Each structure stands twice: as C-alpha cells, then as structure tokens.
Amino acid sequence: MKRVNQGLNRSLACARLRSLMKVLRTAHSNCRCDWLVAGGVALALLMTPSGGHSTSPAEPDRIEQLDEVEVTAARIAPHPRVLPALTPEVSTATLLPPDVPRQPFTPIGSMLSESAIPRLLRDETAQSPGKRTRVRYLEITRPAYPRRAREMGWEGTVVLRLEVHADGTVGEVSVQQSAGHDLLDQAAMNAAKGWSFAPQMDGAFAVPAVVDVPVRFDLTEPESQLVR
Amino acid sequence: MRTVRTLLAAMMILLSWSIPAHADEAKKLYNQAMAQAGQGKYDMAAESLRKAIGIRPKFAEAYHLLGIIYATGLRRLPEAVESLKKAIELNPNFAEAYYNLGLVYQGQGKFPEAEQELQRALALYPRYEEALLSLAQLYERQQAVSRAIPAYQRVLSVKPDHPEALYALGYLLESQGRSAEARELLARLVTVQPDHADAHYLLGTMAEKANQAADAEKAYRRAIAARPDFVDAHYNLGFLLRAKGELGAAVQEFQTVVKLKPDYADAFLNLGVVYALQRKFDPAEQAYEEAIRLRPTMAEAYYNLGVFYEFHLKDTERALVTYKKYLDLGGKDDRIQRIVRDMRK
Numbered sequence A: 001m002k003r004v005n006q007g008l009n010r011s012l013a014c015a016r017l018r019s020l021m022k023v024l025r026t027a028h029s030n031c032r033c034d035w036l037v038a039g040g041v042a043l044a045l046l047m048t049p050s051g052g053h054s055t056s057p058a059e060p061d062r063i064e065q066l067d068e069v070e071v072t073a074a075r076i077a078p079h080p081r082v083l084p085a086l087t088p089e090v091s092t093a094t095l096l097p098p099d100v101p102r103q104p105f106t107p108i109g110s111m112l113s114e115s116a117i118p119r120l121l122r123d124e125t126a127q128s129p130g131k132r133t134r135v136r137y138l139e140i141t142r143p144a145y146p147r148r149a150r151e152m153g154w155e156g157t158v159v160l161r162l163e164v165h166a167d168g169t170v171g172e173v174s175v176q177q178s179a180g181h182d183l184l185d186q187a188a189m190n191a192a193k194g195w196s197f198a199p200q201m202d203g204a205f206a207v208p209a210v211v212d213v214p215v216r217f218d219l220t221e222p223e224s225q226l227v228r
Numbered sequence B: 001m002r003t004v005r006t007l008l009a010a011m012m013i014l015l016s017w018s019i020p021a022h023a024d025e026a027k028k029l030y031n032q033a034m035a036q037a038g039q040g041k042y043d044m045a046a047e048s049l050r051k052a053i054g055i056r057p058k059f060a061e062a063y064h065l066l067g068i069i070y071a072t073g074l075r076r077l078p079e080a081v082e083s084l085k086k087a088i089e090l091n092p093n094f095a096e097a098y099y100n101l102g103l104v105y106q107g108q109g110k111f112p113e114a115e116q117e118l119q120r121a122l123a124l125y126p127r128y129e130e131a132l133l134s135l136a137q138l139y140e141r142q143q144a145v146s147r148a149i150p151a152y153q154r155v156l157s158v159k160p161d162h163p164e165a166l167y168a169l170g171y172l173l174e175s176q177g178r179s180a181e182a183r184e185l186l187a188r189l190v191t192v193q194p195d196h197a198d199a200h201y202l203l204g205t206m207a208e209k210a211n212q213a214a215d216a217e218k219a220y221r222r223a224i225a226a227r228p229d230f231v232d233a234h235y236n237l238g239f240l241l242r243a244k245g246e247l248g249a250a251v252q253e254f255q256t257v258v259k260l261k262p263d264y265a266d267a268f269l270n271l272g273v274v275y276a277l278q279r280k281f282d283p284a285e286q287a288y289e290e291a292i293r294l295r296p297t298m299a300e301a302y303y304n305l306g307v308f309y310e311f312h313l314k315d316t317e318r319a320l321v322t323y324k325k326y327l328d329l330g331g332k333d334d335r336i337q338r339i340v341r342d343m344r345k
Helices: A002-027 A147-152 A182-192 B002-018 B020-038 B042-055 B060-072 B077-090 B095-107 B111-124 B129-141 B145-158 B163-175 B179-192 B197-209 B213-226 B231-244 B247-260 B265-277 B281-294 B299-312 B316-328 B334-344
Strands: A136-139 A156-164 A170-177 A196-198 A200-202 A205-207 A209-217
Touching (some): A200 B334, B060 B077, B060 B095, B129 B163, B231 B265, B247 B265, B265 B281, B265 B299, B281 B299, B299 B316
Antiparallel strands (some): A156 A209
C-alpha cells in the first residue's frame, strides 16, 4: 500500500514537472531542457527572479528588477506675460493738437520676457518594450545522475545561484537551496560551471546578471506507471 | 481751499487772456514744443517749454508737457517729477498730470507714490480709462493678483472690449486656475482683435492643459498667422505635431524655431529627437551636437545623444561615454545609472 502511494505521488510529481517543463519550453525557446527518462536524470532549469536574497554572489537587489515606465509629459506653462510699461505720453497733455503723432518711446523699466518654456522631447527608444532581455540558455550540459544517488534512490531539486558574466560565461556558483543530498548539489554545481548563456541585455549593452537555476534530480518509474 | 485755488486759476486764465500778446507767444511756444517732441527733438521741445514758462510762469500745461518730455524723451525722471508736481500745484484738478506723475513714479519703482497719484486722478475722473489700466498694471507688477483682478475688471466696466485688460485679466485668471472665465475673456478678445497673437497662444496652452490637442493646434496656428515669428508658438506646435506622429511637420516647426532663434539649444535637441524618430541619423546627430555646443551643460541632450549612439548606431562605446557625461551633469535616469554601474564592473 505504501509502495503504491509512493508510486502515485511520484507520478503526480512527474505530471507537475511535465507541465512545468512545457511552460519553460515556451518561455525559453533556446533552452534545451528535455524531460529525460532513459538517462535517469531529470533536469529542470528555471530562471527565477532572485531579488532580495542576501546570499548571492553579486548584488541581488538589482536582479530582474524591471524598469519603471517613464511617462514624460510636456509641461505646459502659460507664456510669461510681458507687462507693457506705461509711460507718460505727450498725447495726454491737454492742449495736444489732435494731429500730432504719438512718438514711439522705449518703455520705462521694461520687463524682460523669458520666452523659453522648458519643453524637451526625449528619444523614448530605451523605454520601448523588449529593450531589456533576460539571461537565456545557450549551452547546457546536464550532469550525469550520480551512480550512488541512483542506487540510493536520492532525488530532489537543487536551486543554484549563478553569476552570469556579460560575456555569457558563469562566474560564481552557489547553492541557494539544497536538494537534500550533497552529492546531487555538487553534481549540479560542477555541471553549471561549464554552462554558457546569452547574457542579459540592457538595450545594446550586455550586462552581468545573477540568476537562480533549479536543477531537479528525479528518478523515474517504468513508463507504465506514469499516469497523468 | 480747492475752491480758492480754482478761483485763482480761473483768475490767472482771465489774466492771461487779458494780455493776449503774451498768451499767444506762450501758446505758440507750447505748440512748437509739441511738434518738436513729435519729431523726437526733445531738447528743443524742452527749451521751447522753458521759454513758454518764462513768458507765462503759471502755465500748468507747459509744466505738464515738460514733465512728459523729461520722462520719455530725456529720461530724466527726477526733473519729470518736479515738473509734474508744479503742474499739479498750479492746477490741482489736473487729472492727466496726476496720471502721468503716477506713471513716472512707477518707472522709478516708487509703487506706493504711484498708486496715490493714480488714485487722485481717478478721484477726479472715476472712469479715467488709462489711469484704471495703469493702476491695474501697478498691482500686477507688485504681484498683488487679488487687487489686480478687480482693477482690470474695473477697466472692462468702462470699456468692455479693452484688449489689454481682456488679455491681462484672462492671463491672471488662468494663473489662478479660473480657466473657464479666462477662456471666455480670451475668446472675446480674439473676436475683438483676431490678430492678438498672445491671446491665441495663451488659449493654445490652456487647450493643451485640458488635453484638447486639436484646439491647441488651431490656436497655435492662429497665433503664428498673427505673428509669423512667434517662436514659442512654433515650438509648442512642433510638440503637438510630434505627438500626432506628423514628424515631417514637427521638423518644420522646430526648424523654423532655430531659424528664428539660432541659439535655442532646446529646439535643436527636439529637432534631433524628431529626426531620430524619422531615422534620419545624420541630421539627428548634428542637431544633438548643436544643442550641446550651444549649451554644454544640457544633460538631456547627452541623454538623447547616448540613446542615439546606443540604439540607432549600435555604438555602445560612444554611448557609454555620452551616458557618463549625462550622469556627470546630474542626469538621473535609472537605466543609465544602472548601465554605467554595470559597465564599471
């Protein structure tokens, strides 16, 4: 009975993982992360936002923190008012004959106009969507399932935290969350060091990033026991 | 007291009539001064008036005109004050002299004195349009909006279509957030005076504020029709056209702006942005560079130039240098700060 339950649980877990993989494949088309049955290694790579963790190799507070959408509205200010300075006019002299022309004069204390309203356009190309891309997988070699782990029936998911350099190579690797067995954690870490990525792009700039990658070790039952 | 003075003045006039030869000579000199002032010969005009006063020492109008000439043609304000005071002394009911003295005091920045003289002129003639206007402007100059508004309203009660009062009141009401009233006055103004460029412009900015872009565009176009070299109207029209996606037309407006005002860095920057949108890269770069040449501390120009290098020329090296300059000048864009920080790693 116990064994049946285990089998059922495992099958449910497999089903969950399968749908997760489906999502992943859609999200990361470059990622060749297949659901391996025959090899005995189930490897799930998942790029997860890892903001707020303090154990990461780089500055985690900036990981996958999306840009604010900047809405630039032009400021509209009324045109500065130039107050015409009135000056005494010869025409106000009471005995002025009507045909004497009003001579032009420069106004007393004329107020200067500050004509420019600061309204600046901005090239918003940098704000348009798709200018910032996440780290994507390029070459991922899956670790071999450690023999001893297979023999012992050890399974689990280790979440690795990787520093991905601007050139796509992997820098520091740490275990963010253990699979529960050092052997599995170590196997995943060793493999991860050789991975390469398409780096995170910020506009035209390739920038370093920190990503979390879950690696799932999963021993499968014979095909017949896989139920949806 | 005033009656006595008036009587005295009347007697003086009678007296001057009783000596027609002198009166004629003084009057002739006065008229001569008026003509000379009209031709801009202020020194000669002043001389004629001094002669007239020599002949007829109580000639209030001559002192009055002399005061005006001192104030306007000769720009000798203290003498102007003295002359006008003398005119008032000789004729205490001389409303125009009070008014002009008020203007001279305004020119000297002596606002309380100016207000007093204008009030005296208005005590004599409550519907003295020029004095009412000057008083309103005096308040406006002192930024006493709550006094300026009723003062301009008083001008309009005397002359409902007074263009300056309509504009001023519209402007002040708008500045107080009373847009509906302001719009009504300005609409009246452009009916009375369809070529009042400033009124159209103000209506344009108000329409923009109310998100009525089509009305704003119309208003700016009318402002430009009334005053083709109206830089700010072209500038704002350029903004509206850019927002509408009429890039070619927007370029034209900004080009007009920089033609009218070749040192207008902001306009060059905008021109660059619109060119970049049109993917006309060479003119865009030139426009940005001109904006920076005109105002080397203009952070926003470096921002746009950096974006231009990064996205349009894909030249990250120059982009980075430009972005650094942007930040050095106080630029605060998050993305640029992030990129420059990441690139330092």
